[in-house]
Amino acid sequence: MTQARGQQTVTYAAAAVVPPPPGYRAMPLGDPFEAHVGPLFEKTDADGALWYAFVLDERHANLRGVAHGGMLMTFADAVLGSAAWTATARQPCVTLSQESNFLRAVRVGDVVECAPRLVHKGSAIVCVEATLLVRGEAVMTARSLWKILGAP
Amino acid sequence: MTDATDHSLPPIPEGFRVLYSNFMTHIGPVWYRADADGCSLIVDMKPHHLNGGGTVHGGMLMSLADTLLGRTISAVLGDGKAATVSLNCDFLSAAKVGERLTGRGRITRQTRSVVFLAGELAVGERLVLATTGIWKVLGEREAS
Numbered sequence: 230m231t232q233a234r235g236q237q238t239v240t241y242a243a244a245a246v247v248p249p250p251p252g253y254r255a256m257p258l259g260d261p262f263e264a265h266v267g268p269l270f271e272k273t274d275a276d277g278a279l280w281y282a283f284v285l286d287e288r289h290a291n292l293r294g295v296a297h298g299g300m301l302m303t304f305a306d307a308v309l310g311s312a313a314w315t316a317t318a319r320q321p322c323v324t325l326s327q328e329s330n331f332l333r334a335v336r337v338g339d340v341v342e343c344a345p346r347l348v349h350k351g352s353a354i355v356c357v358e359a360t361l362l363v364r365g366e367a368v369m370t371a372r373s374l375w376k377i378l379g380a381p
Numbered sequence: 382m383t384d385a386t387d388h389s390l391p392p393i394p395e396g397f398r399v400l401y402s403n404f405m406t407h408i409g410p411v412w413y414r415a416d417a418d419g420c421s422l423i424v425d426m427k428p429h430h431l432n433g434g435g436t437v438h439g440g441m442l443m444s445l446a447d448t449l450l451g452r453t454i455s456a457v458l459g460d461g462k463a464a465t466v467s468l469n470c471d472f473l474s475a476a477k478v479g480e481r482l483t484g485r486g487r488i489t490r491q492t493r494s495v496v497f498l499a500g501e502l503a504v505g506e507r508l509v510l511a512t513t514g515i516w517k518v519l520g521e522r523e524a525s
Contacts, residue, residue, distance in 0.1 A: 329470075
């Protein structure tokens with residue numbers, strides 16, 4: 230067992246160099262895990278809505294060669310967190326729960342994008358949701374509840 | 382390259398194997414064992430698993446939940462025979478660097494076309510994440 234562990238090494242890859250999809254700019258990522266799986270991108274559309282995106286690459290694939298659900302959920306968590314944070318005037322929040330529905334397989338090279346939506350802001354809990362799109366078609370929906378830290 | 386062995390934690394128990402898929406290798410190493418009644422995971426928390434607040438990122442925990450339940454199905458149906466349709470994750474407590482996360486997954490109900498599952502991630506006795514999920518059994522054409 231010790232020997233097997235000794236043979237096991239892991240590469241802490243620097244953030245991959247991926248050009249932004251058209252119209253997008255790279256997001257500054259303060260979370261080490263997001264930097265590890267990123268880059269992630271953002272843009273503001275003509276109507277003022279904030280959009281987020283990432284490009285699925287080989288690192289994100291599962292055993293079937295399509296997107297691991299974990300990468301889609303990580304992207305959703307990251308951008309829903311940004312939406313919750315914006316809705317609370319940048320008060321610190323933590324995820325209480327996330328519900329994710331997987332509608333279509335996402336393939337290497339696909340650009341995954343979404344514009345998160347605030348569902349409700351209570352005094353202590355914020356509900357946000359997003360539909361992830363590839364070429365305009367829904368591939369996943371995510372809804373999460375966030376607790377505003379310190380709020381009763 | 383960094384040696385994945387964390388000498389502050391006990392050795393990985395006998396019977397666990399490293400999961401080799403692109404995403405699990407990228408965020409791992411993730412250790413896995415098929416059990417008679419489900420599946421177990423072990424992952425030691427490292428600095429690259431964190432969020433900006435210094436605890437383990439929800440995306441990392443949900444990635445492990447997805448893999449935990451997915452491997453639980455693979456233990457019964459074989460690899461690549463089912464795909465995640467839905468996953469719910471409740472974050473019960475925070476995990477930190479240097480902690481060993483253990484996971485247990487089990488099937489709650491299996492039909493011809495879908496499988497319902499449940500599982501938990503914990504540090505020792507402390508629950509970190511509770512999850513339930515639904516997987517679709519893939520037809521011959523969809524399965525790899």
